[in-house]
Amino acid sequence: MDARFTAEQDEIRRTLRELLRKRCGPGELRAAVDTPAGHDPALWTALAEQLGLPGLALPEGYGGAGCSVTELALACEETGRALAPSPLLATAVLTAPLLLALGTGAQRADLLPRIASGTLTAALAVPGPALAAALGLTGHDPRGQWAGGGRAGGVQARQADGGWQLYGQVDQVLDGHSAQLLLVAAHTGGFARSRVLLFLVRGDAAGLTRVRQTALDATRPQARIELRHVPAELLGGGDADALPALARLGDTAAACLAAEAVGAAGRVLERTVEYVGQREQFGRPVGSFQAVKHRLADVYVQVQAARSAAYYAAWATARGDRVGGLALAQALQALRSAAAEGIQSHGGIGFTWEHEVHLYFKRAAGDELLFGPAHRLRAHAADVAHVFEEAGR
Secondary structure, three states: OOOOOOHHHHHHHHHHHHHHHHHOOHHHHHHHHOOOOOOOHHHHHHHHHHHOHHHOOOOHHHOOOOOOHHHHHHHHHHHHHHOOOOOHHHHHHHHHHHHHHHOOHHHHHHHHHHHHHOOOOEEEEOOOOOHHHHOOOOOOOOOOHHHEOHHHOEEEEEEEOOEEEEEEEEEEEEOOOOOOEEEEEEEEOOOOOOEEEEEEEEOOOOOEEEEEEOOOOOOOOEEEEEEEEEEEEEOOOOOOOHHHHHHHHHHHHHHHHHHHHHHHHHHHHHHHHHHHOOOEEOOEEHHHOHHHHHHHHHHHHHHHHHHHHHHHHHHHHOOOOOOHHHHHHHHHHHHHHHHHHHHHHOHHHHHOOOOOHHHHHHHHHHHHHHHOOHHHHHHHHHHHOOHHHHHHO
16 A cells, blocks of 8 residues: 555645635635625635536546545545635535435436536435434434434425425535535335435425524534425435445545544644744743643644544545544544644633634534534444454453
């Protein structure tokens, strides 16, 4: 195994970092999250047209770059450094792989080229606060009970007028208020033969209500989706099994999220080291005190270990190995430690809304609420690997 990055991968990172440095500084970030969309459409257009970011991991036949999960994870690392609010995670990481895996030929030909060009944004709507369970990161549910169904709520699908209609509600849909296409997980078949299928819903469909929610992490906008007899199109054929596809997507998403968290952790650590080298106390820089050095050294070790795990997860996921959950757990813990230490080391200013360091802590906490927490990610990985069974023999 050659662990070095290729020249193309280094160029993706360098170009993206330079673009985000110019277009997504602290001022631009705050302005973007306060817009109705929660991101800067002009920046998204630049990411799509100049770098081809939405189609980075899509086949060339659909207008993509034909790269692997590794390149997509490296791009996520750079967007994580800047906390760049964009539809990249919702569109390219969570939705596009499902369209590619389950869509019919006509659906793929219609949707994927538009996603690759950046003209179509999409979001995955999973009922309830169960995105991590649906992706197979915190548990194994072969029957899809996380989707509700019957009296448990969720979204119901039924055939009517020669097509499908959806009825129900989905909370915590990433970029669900602005996405032009929704991919909704819904129950169909009644109580006895209930199964989970995925449906395509246009953003302007009749009966669809979308409300942006107040989220802990403002750079990760979320929405509540209400469906009242909304016309929908079944993704793939009637035999397309959504649950295994969602579980396979989980490792790809976890690898990208781990890289994103590592990028954020590395950046907040850089800013903290820079600050303690400038701030003086008792006539000398705070960073010269041994206790501060030791604390930041411990964070540095955590971040570097998490970065190695994230890179390995991206490489292994492209080859079918399921290690994304462990890498994500380590990355989220590293980000939380780096952000907490950053707030502490910045002193009084670190607790203010005016400073950006608190945004990194909220990213760590918000991601744990959506995709974790870290201890559940580890526990599920141990169950999958039969760690405790082997220990008990």
